[in-house]
Structures are given as C-alpha cells and as structure tokens.
Amino acid sequence: DAGVIQSPRHEVTEMGQEVTLRCKPISGHNSLFWYRQTMMRGLELLIYFNNNVPIDDSGMPEDRFSAKMPNASFSTLKIQPSEPRDSAVYFCASNVEAASGGELFFGEGSRLTVL
Amino acid sequence: GQSLEQPSEVTAVEGAIVQINCTYQTSGFYGLSWYQQHDGGAPTFLSYNGLDGLEETGRFSSFLSRSDSYGYLLLQELQMKDSASYFCAVRDRTDSWGKLQFGAGTQVVVTP
Numbered sequence: 001d002a003g004v005i006q007s008p009r010h011e012v013t014e015m016g017q018e019v020t021l022r023c024k025p026i027s028g029h030n031s032l033f034w035y036r037q038t039m040m041r042g043l044e045l046l047i048y049f050n051n052n053v054p055i056d057d058s059g060m061p062e063d064r065f066s067a068k069m070p071n072a073s074f075s076t077l078k079i080q081p082s083e084p085r086d087s088a089v090y091f092c093a094s095n096v097e098a099a100s101g102g103e104l105f106f107g108e109g110s111r112l113t114v115l
Numbered sequence: 116g117q118s119l120e121q122p123s124e125v126t127a128v129e130g131a132i133v134q135i136n137c138t139y140q141t142s143g144f145y146g147l148s149w150y151q152q153h154d155g156g157a158p159t160f161l162s163y164n165g166l167d168g169l170e171e172t173g174r175f176s177s178f179l180s181r182s183d184s185y186g187y188l189l190l191q192e193l194q195m196k197d198s199a200s201y202f203c204a205v206r207d208r209t210d211s212w213g214k215l216q217f218g219a220g221t222q223v224v225v226t227p
Contacts, residue, residue, distance in 0.1 A: 033214070042217060042218075042219045042220060043158070043202065043217040043220075045214060045215070045216070048214055056214065091157060091158070103148070103160040103163065104150075104158075104160065104215060105160075106157040106158050106159070107157060108156070108157050109157055
C-alpha cells in the first residue's frame with residue numbers, strides 16, 4: 001500500500017517567492033496533519049483537517065501560510081511570500097480519526113530552503 | 116497547554132539497554148505515543164500507551180504511569196540501526212485523536 005505521498009521532496013527558492021507543498025494522504029484516512037520540523041522548535045503542528053474540514057489552524061505561524069484540502073485525497077500548504085525563517089522540513093501525516101493507538105502515518109517530508 | 120520533557124541525548128554500546136524517560140504536563144491526557152526518526156527520514160510510530168503499564172513490541176517496550184505523568188521507552192539489545200531520534204508525544208483529552216504534541220526528542224547514539 002502506498003503511504004503518505006508528499007511533493008516536492010526538496011525545494012530551494014528565493015525570499016519572496018510563493019511555495020506550494022502537496023500531500024496525498026493514505027486512502028481511507030480521514031484526518032490530515034501538516035507539521036513543521038526545525039532544530040530550534042522541533043516538530044510543530046501547523047494545521048489539521050478532519051473529513052477535509054480545517055479543525056485547528058492555531059499552529060499556522062502567520063497569514064503568509066495557508067492550507068487547503070479540496071478533497072479527501074489531496075492537500076496543499078502554501079507560503080506566500082516565503083522568508084528565510086520558513087526554511088524547515090514540512091511533514092504531512094494522516095490517520096483514521098476514530099482509530100485508537102495514537103498512530104500517525106508521516107510522509108517523507110518536503111525540505112524547504114528559502115534563500 | 117502541554118509540555119513534555121525528555122533527555123536530549125543518550126549514548127550506549129551495541130547490545131546494551133537504554134531507557135528514555137518522558138514527563139508531561141497536560142490539561143487533560145489521553146495517551147502517550149513514541150516515534151522514531153532516523154536522520155533525513157520521517158517519524159515512524161513505535162508504540163502507544165493509553166493505560167498504565169508496560170507495552171512490549173519486540174526489543175522495544177513502553178511504559179506509562181498516569182498518576183506520575185511519566186512514561187518511558189525501553190530499547191533492549193541495542194543495534195547500530197537503533198541510532199535515531201526518539202520522540203514522546205501526548206494527546207490531550209480535549210483534542211482530536213490525531214493531534215499530538217511532540218517532545219523535543221532524544222538522540223540515541225549506539226556505538227560499537
């Protein structure tokens with residue numbers, strides 16, 4: 001079975017440019033999460049969706065960040081305009097909302113470098 | 116709010132046993148999870164404790180004491196491939212099943 005699929009795996013861009021990260025969750029999973037990982041702040045939850053609806057976006061750093069989930073098999077995280085401090089690894093994860101066990105399935109991440 | 120504390124680094128030799136402690140403070144509590152992450156890789160799920168006691172999965176075991184707000188991950192018969200970061204994560208009772216708060220991670224270094 002395919003896991004969570006993220007693209008691009010690596011992105012290098014210049015400050016001020018728009019960045020779009022993409023995620024395809026595992027089929028059948030109804031919750032999707034965007035995390036950001038940096039050395040300084042560790043793994044931070046940015047936003048999560050349940051049944052395609054944003055439930056909690058309190059972790060989104062500022063208005064430059066936005067996320068959408070137009071359908072059950074696709075989500076995007078957009079940064080516009082990007083800044084050097086946005087450099088991080090962005091992980092998408094999914095699971096089944098009602099399942100017990102605390103297991104999140106993570107994608108391989110998108111490593112973003114903003115110059 | 117939530118806070119989790121775990122040691123930043125542990126070094127041990129192959130074949131040894133390592134215990135990674137995690138203490139947490141949450142407004143509510145629903146369970147403690149553990150994840151492993153190799154350099155450059157994605158976090159992968161290791162174990163979950165919803166109730167007090169020990170959960171064993173092969174060489175890895177996880178323990179929870181809800182009354183002490185404490186848990187640990189035990190790595191036995193250490194192998195070189197166990198060199199990785201290990202994160203504890205909690206789910207607050209008021210949150211969604213999947214909304215986890217992660218600790219800062221413990222870097223485990225296994226030496227020959």
